[in-house]
Amino acid sequence: MFEHTLSLMIFLPIAAGLILLLTPAGKGIARVTGIAISMAALILGVDVFTKFKPVGELQFTEFIPWFPHVGINYSLGVDGISLFILLAASVLLPLVFLLFTTKEKGYYANLLIVQGAMAGAVCAADIILFYIFWEIMLLPVFFMLGLYGGEKKIAATLKITIYTIAGSLLMLAAIIYLGVAYHSQFGEWNFAISKLTQLDLNGGVATLAFIGFMIAFAIKIPLFPFHTWLPDAYTEAPTATTFVLSAIMAKIGVYAVIRMVVPVFDEDFARFALLLSLSGVFGMMYCGIAAIAQNDIKRMFAFSSASHMGIIALGVFTCNVQGLTGSVYQIIAHATSTGVLFLFAGIIEDRMQTRKIEALGGIAYHAPVFALYFAIALLASVGLPGTSGFIGEFLIILGAVKFSPFIGILAGTTLIIGVCYMLWMFQRVFFEKDNELTVTFKDLTLKEGICFLPVVLLIIVMGLYPQPFIEKIEPAAQIQLAHLADTQHVQVADSVNAQDHGHLLELNK
């Protein structure tokens, strides 16, 4: 459209949200504004997507010197990886405004702010700018969770907030360390991600910084031992927040790993990849198994989401292009499947006033359209071929097998684990006998049906014809892995030399 598309995508929603908060506008106005702004963002996003050239470099870049004396600049840009999270955000957010009609002003305003912040986080090409948006992202979630959450909301709010802030402060220290290291190696201050990738990091402090980053992102994703904030937050949060958290924000954690950690800390990453992937796989299995025992539908989806995030993260840790592309692809697939499932759960909650799986049953007979949509999203989330879920999962498993057959086999179990709890839930919610509560279930209204239609179609289209997406992702993935490839190459070369040496020795004997 013009050269400031990204800035517009970032600051239009934020400004709108702030204005709504500052002015005594009614909830009606707020909602209309929300719809308008998010639609505008959607248009911009689609515009970016169509104009995006399938090459690896950053595009739509913007650069304004900001704190030049410490090398902090306002610089934006999208590549194949950030593009899709941006797209997911701009495609999915309008749904929320269209679907939830009766919320308060703050609800819509916060949603707008978080949308802008997320766009900023994925577009930022300067690590400090990224950090700033990363933190701003949290605030609306904090307020929405605390203001509109369930009965145990305050505990959940404090948990997620302190957890996340603790992580990100560690990340801040790591970021500053990177800046200082760059200053000492190249004699100038610079926080541009592309510059930082040139750093040659080794030694204990670098590893510490790496751990700082990984903890921050592991909390956001969340990776296995750091997932404990997730079930409470996802369950207590209002539907839209859960949706935003699971569909997009968690993905930004993965994105950050791909974007900051993989190229910058190539050596440490290669060193820790096995450990990390194990935690990813274990988290996948653990949360998947935990999901089957949940009787709160939202909590079950929370665990399933955590389980999927484990597999997505694994794709990154496999350090090969199939895995990485797979997880980027799975990011959108998961956003459209599980994210939408959370919305459906919200709809069930709104209509039935309960989230208990036992209380439900036989909804399919009274709401065929709803059941159909739900089933499609569900099948996508269990990775059935023909839906978007399959492509990503297949690529990730493929990459995992390359990375280590053992991990690959463990990762494969996601096929089974996922289907177990999903079918078990589907049976108890949609099939079996209906009860006096569920007979009153109203099917999706025409409006709702139309709202969800694009997403559902997207699920199927992305399953049947993924190439247009993948051809945009892959070059970026290649670039991110370039450094890593070098280091691994070096290592491989060393091992090869060692082997040759061994052969020589044998020959000498």
Place this chain on the structure above:
Amino acid sequence: MENSATYLMYIPLFPLLGAVIIGLMHVFTCKRPIFEKFYGIIACIGPILSFVLALRVFFNLKGMPEEGRYLIQKAFTWFQVGDLDVAMGFLADPLSSLMLLFVTFIGSLIHIYSIGYMGGEKNYAKFFAYLNLFLGSMLVLVLGDSPVVMFVGWEGVGLCSYLLISFYTTETENVIAGNKAFIVNRIGDLGFVLGMSFLFWAIGAHGFDYMALKANAHHLAPGVALTVCLLLFVGATGKSAQIPLYVWLPDAMAGPTPVSALIHAATMVTAGVYMVARFSFIYAHVPVAGSIVAWVGILTALLAAIFGMFQDDIKKVLAYSTVSQLGYMFAGVGVAAYSAGIFHVFTHAFFKALLFLGAGAVIYAMHHQQNIWKMGGLKKKMPITYYTMVIGALALAGCPFFSGFFSKDEILFMALANGHWGIWLVGVAVAGMTAYYTFRMIFVVFHGEPRDQHAYDHAHEAPLVMTLPLIILAVGALFAGYLNLPAIFGGDQEVTHWLAPVVVEHHPHVSKFVELLAMCASIVAFIIGIRLAWQRFGKGAEEPTFSGFTEFAYHKFYVDELYDSVFVQPYKRIGGAIRNAIEPNVTDAPIKLVSQLYMMVGQAFKVFQVGFVRVYAIYMIVGLSVMSLILSFSLN
């Protein structure tokens, strides 16, 4: 190039379109069904069109020279990442064309039959939508030109089987049976996916479709090849109900009978065999894998036959006989007699579909009574069903000159010829058992006196729309065998020759005498089996009581219970443990502990703020003196 055919994609497309259309119509009209009658007809269009196209494919191929005998259509690039390049491509070669023919043929017949059988059901439309969807996926499976595309169909049919098994969703056990089928199949699919992955990293870099793979197969290291074969076979056991994953198929009988006939007898369950034949170019490299497949197959055949002898649900009997026959097929492909295996798939499709549809007619007549011990003497009431089913039964039991005879015999003979004595022996024994339990069923249901007079009185012959397919299939069951008439009967095995360019197999030369001997053995087994059945049940018999081994067998060796207690319950218990114990006490505990500690320390620290100014002065002095001490030490 002359090998490209742009119409291949339409073969699966027609049924899929039908599914979409009917599905949408259903969604919008299910509240007040209007098109009730038309759904069935619409549903039949797709399969029939596909059948026509299948014929066209067949004749196209026939017109081609022996070696270059294949048609390819690359619809579009599906996804391409690094070396992995997967096209949404379809491949028709002799193997797939054969499958195409009978899948579409039987599929169409069963669609027609269902119009009658499902009449007056609610969700009539849904049923046909699923059925069409299934047929489409099956055709994708058959036509897929690369493992990945095949996998799409592979899982698609799994989904449809889930949907159709749990078709009567109000009954919890049906849904559970469906879940069981889906999950067990998923376990198999895991094998498939991993097999694909290993295969790709081994030789997939230069194209991942069957042509390229076949070309590069010789690069495979033996170890990798074995891994791949076994993993793929795990997939096959899932889909085709072999040990240890056969448990879902008997439960799958919860679905409507046409479903059992189409999916769980004729087509889907044979996908595993088809897949092994597809990958014959790898299996040929690793005989070990082949013999493992063969042994698993034949043992499954044995086990299922034993179970089949004690069932009292007519569909369960047929289900176990299906498992058993599938075992034969795997024995066939295992001993590298791929054409024989596929040929058995082909014949089995006819007679097993026939038997199921017959059983369906009986159940229909008996108002959904499935227990054979509630039936009896139906011969007079429903002659067409009776005679057609007898034909089917003879074919299944391997009566000479029925289709089953030739195909099964071919397998056993090849086993013998390739030196697998054990497999041959077991196979012969199983042939006997097959004859026994098949005719046990026939006799109990149709001969003797009616055991439930009331039901008997209301029983009546099925309508034409149901009997017609029976008759057609009966003809098939009679004569399908002659397509592959062995030399010894003066035929020259057309099917074998037809498949020759696709599957990698060699025909050892064995003397006619041995061949005759083998044949006689199986004939003898057949006679013994049928004789025993006649003795026990011919004149009508009472429901037997089981004890000892028979009881053990009647309860299917308690395998289901075993699986339940070894896998399912622990799984659920772990989940519960995580929810109730681990989440609150282990993973969440550190957080809680830290926060409590934080608060405690904070409260404790208030003690120091005593509020007496002198104490504050003392703090200052103490701090001062400590600091000066440190200072003085640091100085010297």
Place this chain on the structure above:
Amino acid sequence: MNNDFLLLMPMLLVGIGGIGLMIASTYESITHERMAISGMGLFGVAFLFQLGNTVAHPTIPYEQVFNGMLVVSDFTRASGMIILGCGLATCMSAYTYFKQNPFCTSEFYSLIAFSACGMLLLTMAQELISVFIALEIMSLAIYILVGYNRQSQTATEAVLKYLMLGAFAGAFFTMGAALIYGGAGSTKFTEISASISANGYAGNAALIGGSFLVIVAFLFKVAAFPFHAWVTDVYEGASTPITGFMATALKTAVFAVFANFLVLNNGLHEGWINGLFYISILTMFVGNLVAIGQESLKRMLAASGIVHSGYLLIALVAINTEQFTGGVIAYYLAAYSVGTLGIFAALSYLGGEDEKRMNFADFKGLAKVRPYSAAAITIFLLSMAGIPPTAGFMGKFYIITSAISAGQIALAVFGIISSILSMWYYLRLIVNMYFHDAVDTFETDTCHKMAPVCTMVLALCVFAIGLYPIII
């Protein structure tokens, strides 16, 4: 010489203005509202003057005035501006505060002016005795202000504590000054520096002891561990605007002189790096621990002030004596002052009659009743917690950057950990304001918008300082 006066003009303005106010306050007719207005005017003018000085005047890094008694540098100018700004804000909030707490007499504002004058002198002082005098000018005025509410027992107790301990620390300072004079033969920083460079630092016991005592006095004034105990009590006892003034302007002035003293010679700084290292860590953690348990907002803010002193001590450890600009310290002081003053300004009108609302619990549901005030307080808290895009974040960023570039990785990590610890008691107030239902109507004397306006302006400043690239 004119030049010198020009440079000192803000201080002179405030000082003379203070005297003028004192005289004016003798007239019955002049109400304390008028005094407040004129006080604001005074600080405003001085602030603008200082600003003009900074912008227009060619920045000479280290300019001696009055042959080395005083020095004007960018750092002193920046600190001066902060102090004057604090004075202005304090007058504004006091104006509204005294509408609800009627114990004001007109001298109040002149005392603020006097203390500000002392502070300005303190920032520029480069000679021990002028430091002492400036310190005392400042302190005496502050003592009176702390105990201004003669009726209140707590105020009296606060002034007792502060005066007694302050005088105690003052005694240390004089003794230290005496020893340094003995050790170096002069009290001018330049000459002390010269003698250290000549004779070395480590060997000179008198110098070491003297600087030790002086630093102890400074540490007392900034409430660093183990000299922190008084701060919570005094802040609680003092009336809200004064607490804000103490927490910000006083700390700014003392840190300015502290920095000036430390950088007077590299050897001195070297000698104290280790000690300050441990003191800063202890200060941060002790401050957090004190803050956690507090129920009263003032006490909590006092404790968090201790924590921030800890961060500033990090900066002091990390300063580079060769090219010292003090930018990091000045920036952090500015960010911290804006945040803290903002909260105190808000408290001084939300507090109600004789400060009845001072505990966390009293502010439940504030957002429902007074959304804008709640939003402003939230912004200040976030800034103090160091959440972007506020000023506090950039301040923290600069401090940690300076620490890491000085090779003090451990300090940086401890700083991060302590700010994680501090998250809770900042969030606690936000949670109280937003996520609970209102129990109080928060009725206040609404016809005097001075403090609210001040709060909003400061809230804007938080973002302005945070986002506008100030060259430091």
Place this chain on the structure above:
Amino acid sequence: MIHSYLMVSVILFCIGMLGVISRRNVFTVFMSIELMLNAANLAFVAFSRLHESMDGHVLALMVMAVAAAEAALALAVVILLHKHKGKLDTNVFSLLKG
């Protein structure tokens, strides 16, 4: 020579410190602080003698002046305290704590 002066001043200083922390009467406390200041003055004078410069004397005078001002303020506070509680024991004044 100088050392003995310093000794005296340090001893005075320490006495002052001990007085501050050991006595509870506000008067005595302030007197002890005065003692400390005077110790400092003594040191100043002694040092100025040592350095043969008059600075020390000037400084001592300054300190005295300031000390006087402080003392004045202290007296005011003492009166205030006495008005409130009627006695001058520092331990009485401990409302603010925790």
